[in-house]
Amino acid sequence: MSENPGPTTIRVEGENPYDVVVGHHLLGELGTLLGTGVRRVLVVHPGALTASAEAVREDLVAHGYQAFLAEVPEAEEAKSVQVAAFLWQVLGQADFTRSDAVVGLGGGATTDLAGFVAATWLRGMKVIQVPTTLLAMVDAAVGGKTGINTAEGKNLVGAFHPPAGVLCDLETLDSLPVHDRVAGLGEVIKAGFIADERILEIVEADPRGLTAPALTGAARGALRELIERSIAIKARVVGQDLREADLREILNYGHTFGHAIEHVERFSWRHGAAVSVGMVFAAELARLAGRLDDEVVDRHRAVLTAVGLPVSYRGDRWDKLLAAMRRDKKSRGDLLRFVVLEGIGRPTRLEGPDPALLAAAYAEVSRDAPSGAPVHL
Template sequence: MNDSPDDVDLEHAPETVLHVGGASPYDVVVGHHLADHLPEMVGDALRVAVICPEALEELVGEVADALVESHPDRDVTVLVVPDGEEAKTAEVANSCWEALGEEGFTRSDVVVTLGGGATTDLGGFVAASWLRGVRVVHVPTTLLAMVDAAVGGKTGINTEAGKNLVGAFHEPAGVICDLSLLETLPRDELVAGLGEVVKCGFIADPEILRLVETTDPDELVASSPVLRELVERAIRVKVDVVVADLRETGGADGHPGREALNYGHTLAHAIERAEDYGIRHGEAVAIGCVFVAELAHRAAGLPREVVDRHRATFARVGLPTTYAGAGFDELLATMRVDKKSRGAVLRFVVLDDVGRPTVLSGPSEEHLREAFAAISGAAS
């Protein structure tokens, strides 16, 4: 008897391989129980440094053992870093560089990141800067990292001035998105990851929005075929954009290129900093996307129904769509040092419609304040 879609055994379903082309091509493997792929991606490297957060110390032991078993002459060093954004500092990066130096890390050796988006950003930056670039393989353990940080080669750390202002473009040698790792992910963390997924729906793939709008949010779990499709679709969106514009120099025919992936991020990063990174990235992105939808409605005529769809879709999966923390003036000061700004001119990725991103340069402060009032509950 043929299995119906609901009866498919995802635990043993074939993995999906998404190829990322360009000057430094690599594969993103999506599926369940993909541990065997890590030794393949690491290859014959005799030294491997696995960077992981404190919360994953038990899992990293299994990873290190597997790497040694696949190559008995291999030396594996585990570098444990703080959890979350606390890892993304110059001090932590320096401690990793010092450890690589002590281990005699050469250009033929490999860094492996095991963790969420912050670990991926940090580990990618360490790999990009050590000897001006050594190979890195990402094993994201959160939904957010799978669809965002692990793919595309952006790396970075934070400074007092803002988030991700120091970094480098450094594409990985491979990415393993093992959905079985999401089985122990706290629900709030999985929901936060959906912020980046829904964002991809608005900027490029309306089918993502349809899937979210027609699926019971409680069914979006690690074993769900819908979640797997959402992950694969979000990664494809990012791959298509990155291949066309790796270094964020702009797209063709008026498309903002890689900047489109920053939809909602200008305000999101400002909120994260204002909250001392106490808010999850995907939560801040959801708020930021609603903000720029409100801004585009006022400044560029985005239809009200598209704005309302932002609120409804993010809220459906449990993400916030309002913010009543820091004030507008504080957030505006942070937004002015956003990476997309040019001199004194603020620039925002906005939509002309679903799937049609563009850049809005120099919106009036009146429109900015009105859009912020609409998400902060201060609108009249």
């Protein structure tokens, strides 16, 4: 059996269908996804991926495209109006038209930014996402959500803009730091809890293998299956509900509290780590509301802890966290809304929970938190 099986294609249906391709050595497929009519391509990338971006640019030029590189800051620092304005300037000075394209090469922040710039330049141009982290592959690059941050919160400015295609080249994960892989597993485990218990079983079978500095053949195969299962879940959901009118909200499991942590900690926490604590908060909230049994709540803590993700948060930030959650995109007026579970694979919503219930759930996630500085990856 080949160590690296051929590519897997996952179709995202909807009004603008596209393919997510998962496999090895895929960067040469960019021209196929760009299609005909595109003349100019802007490759948006962080500094750490300059060499990879240059290789992509050279390949595009060899295939007849005019290709340009735009380096942006690392992680969440890239998702600002100032950086977006810089990219708009690059597009304008290079005479990009609506028939040209942007490529987002990097982690979730880069793909969010690239998608937002593509959505807003001339009211919408083509974007190809090339995620290079586990988190971006299973979450940010798929689904057409784009956005930038403001001082008031994360992703409050954005647009729904489906990509023309997504290339998940698994080779890029070989150089990914272990902490980034662990953070990405937070979103993978989320997919397991909301829709596919098999994901949880795969993680539980070999958490050490999945988080080892060097992946063995078996762990590589398991990780690929986790990626493909997670993408398939997201593809099914966003194909039915692109603009988060109903079903897509389930993908935000753990995100209301998780985004609040990110905001309060000024984005020093990795997204997957914050969502990990957010899922425990949501599980405790559901248990206190009589919707979820103790066994599933305990399973949250067990599987997340097994891969090295945090399950608690310091107990002296409630007022700030509550204020941040009130600005969450799922809130309606003054009504807080949470995605919760009634069982594994059975997500639902909890609207306007009693403030005492929220405080009690917070007490549960802060009960075992260390004093002093918060723990994060």
